[in-house]
Amino acid sequence: MSHKKLRQGLIETCIAMNESGLNQGTSGNLSHRIEGGMLITPTSMPYDQMKNDDIVEMAFDGTVTGKHRPSSEWRFHRDILRKRSDVNVVLHTHSVYCTTLATHGRGIPSFHYMVAVAGGTDIRCAPYACFGTQELSTVALEALKDRTACLLGHHGLIVLAETYEKAMWRAIEIETLAKMYVHALAIGEPPHLSEKEMAQVIEQMRRMAYGDAPDLDKVKDTPKLPVARSASVAPDTKAEKPARQYPKALKVKVTVKSPANSATKLAPVQGTVAGKAVAPKESAKTVAAPKAASPKTRSTKALATKATTPAKKTIASKKKATTEAAPVATGSAATSFKSLVGSALSRRK
Numbered sequence: 001m002s003h004k005k006l007r008q009g010l011i012e013t014c015i016a017m018n019e020s021g022l023n024q025g026t027s028g029n030l031s032h033r034i035e036g037g038m039l040i041t042p043t044s045m046p047y048d049q050m051k052n053d054d055i056v057e058m059a060f061d062g063t064v065t066g067k068h069r070p071s072s073e074w075r076f077h078r079d080i081l082r083k084r085s086d087v088n089v090v091l092h093t094h095s096v097y098c099t100t101l102a103t104h105g106r107g108i109p110s111f112h113y114m115v116a117v118a119g120g121t122d123i124r125c126a127p128y129a130c131f132g133t134q135e136l137s138t139v140a141l142e143a144l145k146d147r148t149a150c151l152l153g154h155h156g157l158i159v160l161a162e163t164y165e166k167a168m169w170r171a172i173e174i175e176t177l178a179k180m181y182v183h184a185l186a187i188g189e190p191p192h193l194s195e196k197e198m199a200q201v202i203e204q205m206r207r208m209a210y211g212d213a214p215d216l217d218k219v220k221d222t223p224k225l226p227v228a229r230s231a232s233v234a235p236d237t238k239a240e241k242p243a244r245q246y247p248k249a250l251k252v253k254v255t256v257k258s259p260a261n262s263a264t265k266l267a268p269v270q271g272t273v274a275g276k277a278v279a280p281k282e283s284a285k286t287v288a289a290p291k292a293a294s295p296k297t298r299s300t301k302a303l304a305t306k307a308t309t310p311a312k313k314t315i316a317s318k319k320k321a322t323t324e325a326a327p328v329a330t331g332s333a334a335t336s337f338k339s340l341v342g343s344a345l346s347r348r349k
């Protein structure tokens, strides 16, 4: 069986979702990018009964391989993975506090600086659309623009990440934020951090992501690390060298396999399970990852969305899913998965 570690990681993540309280029963679902498609949870199967060969393999053209039908939400999983080459994992859950806000059509504003974990200055809520529909996929993609999470009106939460571990971490952080926001609302709408303040948070987080000390205010009172490491993280000074350059887009050389006529094969054969289906004839080529939106771009746009206003205005436009080729999975295998998720979960307790 192919993708053994990814299948195992998918099952372990689903179980961790339920054990952490993020998910109840079989309502959530999870997918991971593979070459030309995705692995996704089967529909209506208890996670603790799931085996590696119960995981459904689905090509982006809709061809399904496996014993079961894919999750009823395969459309948004497929559309997100096809459009968002910056992520490998799509996690969906009806976590209680995120869903509580979503039943009011409310997103999570910048009431707390950690909303930046979703990539911007707020976490939007997509307008309601029936589960399993193309319409839901469309509004979700719109709400996820420049973000790695969104709420779904009267429904739940979607989180995107590069790996299973990051998806669990991000989902727990966002559910915790939603819980704090619901509690804060009990004594009224809390003040929101300004656009400038959130821009600082995003810059601070970006520096840390690149291994620099969080020294936004330039006091240079940073930890004294061992010589080998401190050399690479010493504060930049104009006299010594130019400021560190943060790449805006990573040029990645990946092998892409795309069906010759992919543009006409976007609509999969609904519910078809072809046990020995063969993927369409594929050709290899090299592409560069699309340019990522810079945090500053995000911050200037995003504060316009107040949480008290349902996101309908900003998510009204309907866009067809694009047909760009998807990169190969970067292999977020499940090694040390348990310890990573374990530490994420222990922080929650």
Ligand SMILES: [Zn+2]
Pocket (backbone or CB within 6 Å): 027, 028, 073, 092, 093, 094, 131, 155, 156
């Ligand atoms: Zn759902």
